Amino acid sequence: MILEHIVAKAIEENFITVVGGNWLMPPPSGKVRRLSLQGSDSKRSKDTEKMNLSHVRSLTMFGNLNSQLPSHSFKFGIVQVLDLEGCTGFKQQHANEICKMLLLKYLSLRRTDTKKLPKTIGKLVNLETLDIRETGIVELPNTICQLEKLVNILGGDKTTRVALKLPEELSRKKKMNSLRILSGIEIIGGSVDLHHLTELRKLAIYKLKTVGSDVSFKELISSIEYLGGYSLHTLIIVDESSEFLKSLAVLSTPPKFLVALELSGKMVMIPSWVTKLNVLNKLTLSVTALRTDNLEHLSNLKALFSLTFSFPFIAEKQDPETQTIIAQNKLCSDGKVIVRSGGFEKLKLVRFSAPLLPLLSFSKNAMPELERLELRFNMLEGLSGVENHAELKVVHLALVKKSGEKMTKKIASHIEAAVKKTGATTPRIILAP
Structure with missing residues (x-):
């Protein structure tokens, strides 16, 4: 209802023109500046032919490109925003036409079936954001370095570990100094030089490769x-090989302004510099041993709001080293993982995800502000001390194997009984398959 009201008001003020989908809107009486094409109905394509599209500055499309918008219609001379996320039927001719939109500032090809960017993308000298996530594009042409106004490069696919190879010219000629987001990239060897990107706010590396014997x-x-x-x-x-993360452990000066950190690699102990990140509020550690001592080290992070430990559930990804680290989860405090009193002063969200979770014990006054606890597992050996969290609102138990449904219900009953004894408000318990 709210969306319908917003769209109706936007159309009334000629702020946006919506064609297709579930919207039955009268054709615009004036010039179209912001156009949203939804669905692939051929009738809707005819509707656009009756409109004055010579002033379109922002174009958002859904569905199939071929049936909605002929390739020649991409020659909008003043288009500044082009969002084709999720569109099918993307062809090289479309990419070539896009590269003629010389005033383009924002381009999203996310989740389209494009596989390559043409060299002519270097003509889009006004481009500020390039979003090519979850596409077949795995390499940027050297001409991308001509885009001195480019602020955001979003590429790769975090789920499939597909990453984006950067042009060598970026490092060699100190190009693109305005970059603030460089996400989903692949780095080959340790020779890449990013020192000149002093405006960079987010760096996301999805793949690291060594060259020969160079692992430094x-x-x-x-x-x-x-x-x-x-x-x-x-x-x-x-870092699937974990070689870089091992090298990173010797970092002498921690990135002191980090507010979000995610390290994915096989680690038994957390690098000491992580415990010195005083403004860090989100920490995600994948394939890092969930141990009492690791939690104790992290408890001094004053600003930490969200904490995640996760492990792969897929058997083929659990190599011997990963299995050893999972076993490390039990090797502290007689098979328990204890969250001790004190510390974690601002922590609101905790996620522990592993095939086998050890006995988790929360001491009194541990994580005093905790509001949400999420556990995902095949087997959970035990959970105690949940009643000590006065602010806890939600406990989410996600069982990967259906055969353990009785176990999650038993844990839920145990939590409810323990909380009732204290007279505190029982948190909402969610059992997810």
Whole structure:
């Protein structure tokens, strides 16, 4: 109802023109500046032919490109925003036509079936945001370095670990100094130099590869250390070999302005510099041992709001080293993982995800502000002390294997009984298959 009201008012003020989908709107009486094409009805394509599209500045499309908008219609001379997220039927001719939109500032090809960017993309000198996430594009042409106004490059696919290879010219000629977001990239070897990207706020590396015997990554480590003293506030590193994360453990100066950190790699102990991130509010650790001592080290992070430990559930991804780390989850405090009193002063959300979760024990006054606890597992060996969380509102138990449904119900009953004894408000317990 709210959406309908907003759309109706926007159309009334000639702020946006919506064609197709569930919207039955009268044709615009004036010039169309912001156009949203929804659905692939051929009748809707005819409706656009009756409109004055020579002043379109923003174009958002859904469905199939071929049936909605002929390729020649991409020659809108003043289009500044083009959002084709999720569109099918994307062809190379469309990419070539897009590269003629010289005033384009925002381009989203996310989840389209495009596989390559043409070299002529270097003509889009006004482009500020390029979103090519979840596409077949795995490499950027060298001409991308001509786009000096480019602020955001969003690429790769975090789920499938598909990453975007950067042009060598970016590092060699110190190009694109305005970049603030560089996400979903692949780094080969440690020779990449990002020192000149002093405006960078988010760096997300989805794949790291070594070249020959070079596993030092000195240049990359130096870049992260250097940028951490400027504006870098989000750092995501996915390292399946874990060689880079081992090298990163010796970081002498932590990126002190980080507010979000995600490290995915096989680690038993957390790097000591992580515990010095005083403004960090979101921390995600994948394939890092869930141990009492690791939690104790993190408890001093004063600003931490969200904490996640996760492990792969897919058997083929659990190599011997990963299985050893999962076993490490039980090797502290006689098979328990204890969250001790004190620390975690602002923590609101905790997520623990692993095939086998050890006995989790929350001491009194541990995580005093905790509001949501999420556990995902095949087997949970036990859970105690939940009644100690006065602010707890939701406990989410997600069982991957249906065969353990009785176990989750038993845990839920135990939580409810323990909370009732204290007289506190029982948190909402969600049992998810």
